[in-house]
Amino acid sequence: MTTTPPGWYDDGHGALRWWDGQQWTEHVAQPDAESSPAPTEAEIVAGQLGFEHETAPAPSAPVAQPGLTGQPAVAAQPGHAAAPQYAPGDPGYPQGVYEGAPAGGAFTAATEPRKSSKLWIVWVVIGVVLLGIVIAAAVLIPLLMLSAATAGSTGATDDERAAVSAVELYDDAWQDGDCDAFTAATTENFRAANGFTDCPTFEADAEGFDQNFDDYEVRVTAVETQADEIAVTTEETYTALIDGNGDATDPTPGSTVYHYTLVEADGTWLIDDLYYDE
Structure with a gap:
């Protein structure tokens, strides 16, 4: 039985294919610009017999690659024969070699640089950054709006506050x-105008007032300085326990807008007038 030694050989398509000694394999490589020296006959024989690192005199003729035009065939050794020459369509043509096959084959694909997996x-x-924004x-926009509203309601100056x-x-x-x-x-002018000249009357x-209204809340909606007066507007919400005639009724939510006019007296700002929207 004759066998061509395992090695890289021209597959007839401009690429090198690995011959395992029995048949062509699927491993394909592009030939380098400067090919490595072909093994000598002595190295091939040593490889067949299982010897390693044996040095033998170089043969007088170079070892050829199967299918490479213009190169002499591999010299036959005792018990060995040169690899057969194949062409597309011939029986025994190496498997995996076909017209239109991409250059490089499996070997080239395996050695292509991989895209970074860190992308x-x-x-x-x-x-994460966009989500944080x-x-x-x-969170911040509502807080800023609340801060602006609070600043507006509490006044921009010490007098307005x-x-x-x-x-x-x-x-x-x-x-x-x-x-x-x-x-x-x-x-004093306000108390006199509204009939609260003494504490018992006010109390x-x-x-x-406490018996007729529950959940009374006052929210300042505007503050404005007008000459020597300051106008404060509020929206006052409550639950009324009486109707418009003063008769008891089911608890009814309500709200009223009040307008206060304040004047300064002895360095203190006091309510001097008050009216509400009907």
């Missing part, structure tokens, strides 16, 4: 029935 990490980081916007504090004290006085707080938040009215 997904970049996209994950970008996604969205969350920050969702003092005027708002007087309105809040006035509201607390009515809910708590506190005559001293009521007096501290209003001018009686404050008690009736």
